[in-house]
Amino acid sequence: MPSERNTDVQELADAVRRGSPRAVARLISLAEDAAAVPGRGGVLRHVMAALAVGASGPSRARVIGLTGAPGVGKSTTTNMLIAGLRGRGHRVGVLAVDPSSPFTGGALLGDRVRMRDHGTDPDVFIRSMSSRGRLGGLAWAAPQALRVLAAAGYDVILLETVGVGQIEVDIARLADTTVVLLAPGMGDDVQTAKAGILEIADVFVVNKADHDGAQATIRELRRMTSLAKGPWRPPTVPTVATRGDGADDLLTALDDHAAHLEKSGEDHRRRLTRAREEIENAALAQLRSRFTDLHGDRLDALARQLLTGEVDLYTAADDIIATILRIRPEINRF
């Protein structure tokens, strides 16, 4: 590493530790860049290393995932939660992740604007991330952003995702507690969602609980969760987030789940699983950048042979792996 960079790296790490919003924003942008363009992560890697050293253990922030279909009121609920958590003295980070970008860029921007209630509060940091580059980029960049926010002293992080597809499920896995939001009469009702929803929800929120059909939705969720196996039965909390109704009940449900996680040891197991996945993803990202950087020509030649039927896919993949395995590991490549 060139010595002139050392100053930058140490300064940026220090600024993040002091909680500078500008430094936090810059580091998250570096993580997005590195996910989109392999080989761009030089500074990022050194700052992240500097942040890890001497930390009392990274990711000690509590991460609360919020997910649900568009229109259920995720942003108003996030707003309500920010207010409740600030009232308890927490510093709150909000990371809004949009896997379906660029297609819903407009909608997300609108959401951000609505959250500006807290825009002038120095103890609230709000940031959205989108999938700029290839598939899998977010799965790599989002945990980095969580680490940055944790290092900056945000002790509760709200991780908001747009839908309930596969990517959202993967992102939700980054959370300690996942809140699934539903609203009455949304079409994507309990029956439709049933198949996979129990697997990821730790807490259900039925927002717009003053609307027609809310009671039926709540009843159905409670019936469904009463059948849940395992030590934790997800509670269903009715809210009217635009009025702040149900905020206390939601905070209580989150506390209950946090207590359960710690008591059962599930807390540690989840963090360990996530750490494994993060390491795996970082290693794969690094290997992927080797493919393109070092073996573009070889890959081109194999792609041509695959098209003409001279090689099959597996033989081509073996060839690329063999080429990579002959390279010695290099530091600072990523």
Next chain:
Amino acid sequence: MPSERNTDVQELADAVRRGSPRAVARLISLAEDAAAVPGRGGVLRHVMAALAVGASGPSRARVIGLTGAPGVGKSTTTNMLIAGLRGRGHRVGVLAVDPSSPFTGGALLGDRVRMRDHGTDPDVFIRSMSSRGRLGGLAWAAPQALRVLAAAGYDVILLETVGVGQIEVDIARLADTTVVLLAPGMGDDVQTAKAGILEIADVFVVNKADHDGAQATIRELRRMTSLAKGPWRPPTVPTVATRGDGADDLLTALDDHAAHLEKSGEDHRRRLTRAREEIENAALAQLRSRFTDLHGDRLDALARQLLTGEVDLYTAADDIIATILRIRPEINRF
């Protein structure tokens, strides 16, 4: 490879080449399994190799992607296209890919039922695939399924995806021609979709063209595409798929695009890019299975150190890569 397997492999490859629907279905299931459970791809890899050898070049089938939000009428449009293509004497494969599974499993099943118009036609093969395992599984399994269908003699393959998120964009990239479907008054209108839609659409279909607001949607799309740079300006085709209206216009638009691809050389470029990505994905999938199979313990230890702050993410990833690089490549691992 054990010799008793050779017979199986050759038989399955031959059955696929003869166009046996049962053999095609079995091989696609093997691809799904291999994507979901690393290390399960033994038979698959040998059959795929057998199919590649002596082929006149794989993937010579024409792949037409169909994408759009739920409710725009993708299945009825697919139905209409199948009828039109059968009328021209093509053998048609349909691959419906659902990246958001398990959450929309119900809806997709309904779609499949509607497509049963062609269920008794031996020259139509319909199959859905979902993301059973980890993120990225579909990106790996879908091209395998396309190869299988091409080897079985389906000369046009309709690749249907549910939405227009990032995974769908990646899947759409597998198509020679991508059709983006819109319907009037869907909320996800042209303006919202604008940001990224031009990048993937080769042909626009405005379905339900007899509904209110259809003319406005068509006008807006045509205005938008008239500004498109580059040699191909995506046409906008109005359809009423339930009645078969617009089928001929849509087939003509697809023919025009095919002619453009071939004339411009874009055809070859797209296929080459896809081949590169397939090889990369196959190599990464193989490396990923090495992580978990051979280095589970090392990964666990590093995950613990990451949690306590003893190592940072990048150092941990370097360690895993170094461990992998010390292993000699093995054949038949994947």
